[in-house]
Amino acid sequence: MRALRETNAKDYTAEIIARIERSFDPDAVRRLIGQRTVFVATIGSRLVGTASLDRSAVRTVFVAPDVQARGIGKLLMAEIERTARERNISSLTVPSSVTAESFYARLGFNTVRDSYYGDERTIIMERVLIDRS
Template sequence: MECTIRPALDDDADDISAVIVRALRETNAKDYTDEIIERVERSFSPGAVLELIGRRTVFVATIGDRLVGTASLDGSVVRTVFVAPDVQTRGIGKLLMAEIERTARERKIAALTVPSSVTAEAFYVKLGFNAVRDSYHGHERTIIMERLLTE
C-alpha cells in the first residue's frame, strides 16, 4: 500500500466530504448519537469542504487514485482528521499528522492543539498529545488535546 500525502485541491472537495461522512457514520457513530453525527455531517458538505480548503492548510492522503484521508491545520489547531473506515489502522492518519507537524514546525508553531472526538482520543495520545480539558457542544463531548513541538 503506497500512500501519498499532498495538499488538497479544490477538485478534492467531493471526495474529502465522502471520506468524512463515511468515517462519521461508520467509526464515530459508536461514540456519538445519530443526532450529533447528522449535525456534524452537515458541516462537511462538498461546498463546506471547498470553503475550508480556501481557509485552512488542508492535506489529503491517497492510495493510487483514491482519496482515503484528510487533515488540516488552522493556525495552530489541527482539524478535520479523517481516514476512510476500510483503511483505518494502516498508518494513514499518522502520515497525515506527520505532514501537519512538519508544516507547523516550518511555521514556527510551538504547540499544536486538536479538538479530538472521543473516538480519536487514543490515536492522538499515541502521537504524544495530552488531554487538556473537555469541551461540550450540547451533548457532543470533544477532548481538547495539546502537543508541544520541541526540537
Template structure:
C-alpha cells in the first residue's frame, strides 16, 4: 500500500465528503444513533467540505490517486479525521496525524486538542492523546482529548 499525504484541493471536496459520509455510516454508526449520524452528515456535504478547505489546513490521504482519508488542523484543534472504512486499520489515520503534528510543530503549537468521537477515542489514545473531559451536543458525546507536542522536533 503506497499512501500519500498531501494538502487538500478544492477539487477534492466531493471525494472528501464521500469518505466522511461512508465512515460515519459504517464506522461511527455502532457508537451513535441514526439521528446523530444524520445530523453530523449535514455538516459534511461537498459544499461544506469546500468551505472547510478554504479556512483550515486540510489534508488528504490518497492511494493510487483515490482519496481514502482526511484530517484537518484548525488553529491548535485537530478536526475531521476520517479514513474510508475499506482501508481502516492500515496506518492511514496514523500517517495523517503525523503530518498534522508536523504542521503544528512548525507553527510552534505546543498542545493539540481533538474533539474525539466515541469511535475514535482508542485511536487517539494510542497516539498519546489524553482525555480531558466529555462534551455533549444534545445526546452526541464527544471526548475532548489533548496531546503535548515536543517543539524541539520539527
C-alpha cells in the first residue's frame, strides 16, 4: 500500500490513509478478486498497477508511485471501459480520491457529488459510455 501512502499523503491525513490500507488486507483482497473483474499491469514480472470493475463502478485503481505518469493508469482505465462497453454498461462511476480527481477528469469523468466517511472526502464521478436517449 506504499502507493496509497506516497500518492495521497498531500490530500489525506495519516489516519485516513491507515484506515484505507486496513481495508485492503490480504483476506479482503482475495474476497474482492472473487467479486470483481480485476485488471493488473506489469513491467516484466513486477506488478505495477491494478484496477477493477464492480458492475458499473470502477474500483481499486492504483499505480506504483515510481511508475506513475507513464500511462499505466490510462491503459488500465481503457481496459475497464472496453470491458464495460462489451457488457453494455451505459455509464461508469468512480469514487475518486481528491488526489485522483484530475486524472479521472482527463479521462472524461464528471463530478457528480462529494461523499464523506467521517473526514475522508471522496468525489463521486461518472462517465457516460452509451447514450440511451
